[in-house]
Amino acid sequence: MNKEKQILDYREPFNAPYMIREIAKNVHLPFVVYAQDFTVATVSFAIVFSSLLMLFGMNQLVVMISLAIPYGLVQLFNRVEPDGKRADIFLKDYFLYLLTFVFGHKSLYHEQLHSFKQEKVIYDRCTVEQLSIKKEGEAKMNTLDVDQLKQEIKDSVVPELIHEFESLKAKEEGFYELFETDDEVLLMKKTLFRQFTEGVIPISEVPKLKEHYQSLIKQSIRKRITRLL
Secondary structure, rough: OOOOOOOOHHHHHOOOOOEEEEEOOOEEEEEEEEEEHHHHHHHHHHHEEEEEEEEHHOHHHHHHHHHHHHHHHHHHHHOOOOOHHHHHHHHHHHHHHHHHHHOEEEEEOOEEEEOOOOOOOOOOOOOOHHHHHOOOOHHHEEEEEEEHHHHHHHHHHHHHHHOOOOOHHOOOHHHHHHHHHHHHHHHHHOOOOOOHHHHHEOOOOHHHHHHHHHHEEEEEEEHHHHOOO
């Protein structure tokens, strides 16, 4: 005789909520109530009723509100399950999360809690042109580094000095050496590296800088040549 297999599910009795039928030793309820519903209704009724009674005294509206709020809370706890959890468990876990991670400034790393400190980041205001990413060739066309500016000034100043002191019949290499070792040239390089990031100068600043430093360097080299005569 073939027996039909019967599948028994034992999860339901183990997962069943706690029930209350006896409140005190000799006090029995005529029906069974869920422990969670009874606890929520009793505590909320006591808090709401006592608060309204002290504020407004005993009247019909106070009684209705005192009964309606506990009933609403019981329905809320039974129907709403955030993240698949009971409302009380969810609230407990949420407050624990706030205390530990938000207000306690903790982070979970390799299953261990670690303290961390958030640093305030301040961003400088800039234009859209400064934020745009330029190609390398385009960036080079729009900028000039300190050594390139120095070379342009040298190509302009040294030939003028050679022509000015042509009567001395000095070697051209000597004028270039005077330029390279001049204090104004060295000071110019230091100043521009401090003034511009990584010594990169916008092309719009080049004419003004050339005009300024050409006169200073030319005057300084003239004085050195005069002292050597």
